[in-house]
Amino acid sequence: MAQAAAAVAETRLPTIGHGHNGEVTQPRADIRTPVPPAPMLATAGQPPVGEDWVVEPKFDGARCAARIGGGRAELFSRQANNLSTYFPDVVAGCSAHGHREAIFDGEIIVLDDRTRPNFQLLQRRLHTPRPARALQRSYPARLVVFDVLHLDGRDLTPLPYRDRRAILENLELGDLTSELATSPAWPGIDGRDVLQAMVDVGMEGVVCKAPGSPYSAGRRSRQWIKTPYRxxxxxxxxxxxxxxxxxxxxxxxxxxxxxxxxxxxxxxxxxxxxxxxxxxxxxxxxxxxxxxxxxxxxxxxxxxxxxxxxxxxxxxxxxxxxxxxxxxxxxxxxxxxxxxxxxxxxxxx
Known part of the structure; x- marks a missing residue:
């Protein structure tokens, strides 16, 4: 338990910034990167016993895939709706990595004044297409990425999760102060201990992932176990x-x-x-x-x-x-x- 608390403490959520100050990149239809597949879904359950899993925080946000290429980006919901006009700040952050062709899977979040993901605040953004700059500054959004499905012409979904995770970390997307961030992940720690540590810092729960799991697009898998705290x-x-x-x-x-x-x-x-x-x-x-x-x-x-x-x-x-x-x-x-x-x-x- 002490190990889990220490690991979580090292990745505390940051103070809210004001988001991207550059020009907003509008979604374009000429991105060569494939359209994201249907997301892989986790099965609800208690954290698996033992340390043979990788544990990630469960964010209180909305599932989102990013399609990036040619200096441009698009965002898609779990239902394949285009969210790009709702989150121009996140599109701009993704476009900064547009020299690569990539598909990222993650969660759109908005942080509250205690730097905790807050779904009520996110609702303001989800219901506001083409938000004014003032709304973007008041409710800055981030895409927290936990998987990479495609990179520079290569389909990564058949690879085991451990390999996709290593590729994702090598991309160095940024921390949770930026519009495009890599989710924390903790290998070799019992998920039950991480769950309690997440609750202590006000997070929603944990997702435990089998290191050898491929990305099963459009399927609910027991190789990903989600445990929301209730x-x-x-x-x-x-x-x-x-x-x-x-x-x-x-x-x-x-x-x-x-x-x-x-x-x-x-x-x-x-x-x-x-x-x-x-x-x-x-x-x-x-x-x-x-x-x-x-x-x-x-x-x-x-x-x-x-x-x-x-x-x-x-x-x-x-x-x-x-x-x-x-x-x-x-x-x-x-x-x-x-x-x-x-x-x-x-x-x-």
């Missing part, structure tokens, strides 16, 4: 969307703020077994009321299908992040030994 907390059910006559489709949950007001925190539609949906439906039907139990200042779901309930049922919820709203939340089950009136808003880093 928080867990209790929440109060304040309403639900029905599914059929007696079952629950989704729950509206909240928690009490310091003043004691029940605050809406999100809607949960995953994590239920069919039996749990039926049991919740029967239990909540007995608690129906005409009005929302959440404080009136909340902009909650305004839908005639919502059935409001007295805030009596408490459940445990797992989630990736809480920013006033739950992100990637899943229902884990009802909790009968907690008084709903004592459930407060979660406090997490």
């Amino acid at each position: 928080h867990s907390s209790t929440f109060v059910v304040g309403g639900y969307f029905p599914s059929g006559s007696e079952s629950v489709g989704a729950l509206l949950v909240g928690a009490h703020d310091p003043s004691g007001a029940l605050t809406y925190c999100g809607t949960i539609s995953v994590g239920f077994t069919e039996r749990a949906r039926r049991d919740l439906g029967l239990r909540l039907a007995l608690l129906r009321q005409d009005t929302s139990p959440f404080r009136s200042t909340d902009h909650t779901v305004d839908d005639h299908r919502v059935r409001w309930v007295k805030p009596r049922v408490v459940g445990r919820v797992e989630f990736r992040e809480f920013t006033g709203r739950l992100r990637h939340a899943a229902w884990k089950g009802m909790v009968d030994d907690v008084d709903a009136a004592t459930v407060g808003l979660p406090v997490h880093p």
Whole structure:
């Protein structure tokens, strides 16, 4: 564990800079480099036991491939949408390496004022094509590269990960202060220890990669194991969307703020077994009321299908992040030994 913490400490995220100051290079169609393939996907699971894997940080960003050549660059999403006009700063950073023909696989991130990748800030960029310079300076983006798939006319995907990683590191793209950076990677360290070290510095989790794995484009592979860290907390059910006559489709949950007001925190539609949906439906039907139990200042779901309930049922919820709203939340089950009136808003880093 101490070894993992020391390795992570050496690659702390930097202070945010102001991004690239040069002219923005617009995407062009005459790049000779092939179009990026569909990305290889990791399988969710616990970090493998032992030190026979390479461990990378899991960034809270958006998957992105860069196609570079002839002094130009293009960016593509996981769904093969062209992102170039959304991230001209990253395009400019990639174009600085345009003397090579390359395809990079990585993650687009935006750092917060604590130099942690922040998906909420990234959303501002993902929803803004052709962003103004001021927005680029306020929310500077980086492409953190963790794989190289093509280089100067050579397809690298059949090579083992260890060889692709060595080629990537030899390119010396830059650190996390630049628009194009190489992701840290730690060989020979137990992924479980790195996961805890990542959590301690506010990162999302880890990805463990088998050194001998080729790049399996478009496939989900067990040679890449992703482990996002998830928080867990209790929440109060304040309403639900029905599914059929007696079952629950989704729950509206909240928690009490310091003043004691029940605050809406999100809607949960995953994590239920069919039996749990039926049991919740029967239990909540007995608690129906005409009005929302959440404080009136909340902009909650305004839908005639919502059935409001007295805030009596408490459940445990797992989630990736809480920013006033739950992100990637899943229902884990009802909790009968907690008084709903004592459930407060979660406090997490």
